[in-house]
Amino acid sequence: MAKIVTKCPACSGEMKVLRLGCGQCGTTVEGEFEAGQLGLLPGEQQDFVLTFLRCRGNIKEVERVLGISYPTVRARLDEVLRMLGVPVETKADVGSILEQVERGELTVDEAVRRLKGR
Numbered sequence: 001m002a003k004i005v006t007k008c009p010a011c012s013g014e015m016k017v018l019r020l021g022c023g024q025c026g027t028t029v030e031g032e033f034e035a036g037q038l039g040l041l042p043g044e045q046q047d048f049v050l051t052f053l054r055c056r057g058n059i060k061e062v063e064r065v066l067g068i069s070y071p072t073v074r075a076r077l078d079e080v081l082r083m084l085g086v087p088v089e090t091k092a093d094v095g096s097i098l099e100q101v102e103r104g105e106l107t108v109d110e111a112v113r114r115l116k117g118r
Helices: 043-054 059-066 071-082 094-100 106-117
Strands: 018-020 026-032
Touching: 043 059, 043 071, 059 071, 071 094, 094 106
Parallel strands: none
Antiparallel strands: 018 026
């Protein structure tokens, strides 16, 4: 089954759930429904949150499961929090960010974004 599209492909506005259907009997209900904050996250971030929860918040375990470094786990967690509207105070460490770019864990564009946001 396809995941929910959170941004409009035409204008990048927030998409709304307007119709629900039962896969068993075919009943449908139309209206404007709240998807909840987590449901509005893009698929990649939803997958990360699910992994984080399965690991019970153990960052070392998330590192192992996803095969990424501690700074990358923290950065992804901060990104999810920002997307959910939770204020995140981060102190970007230039050396750490450059190391992540060197290891291929961050794109140059993402590194620039993080450095500008510090």
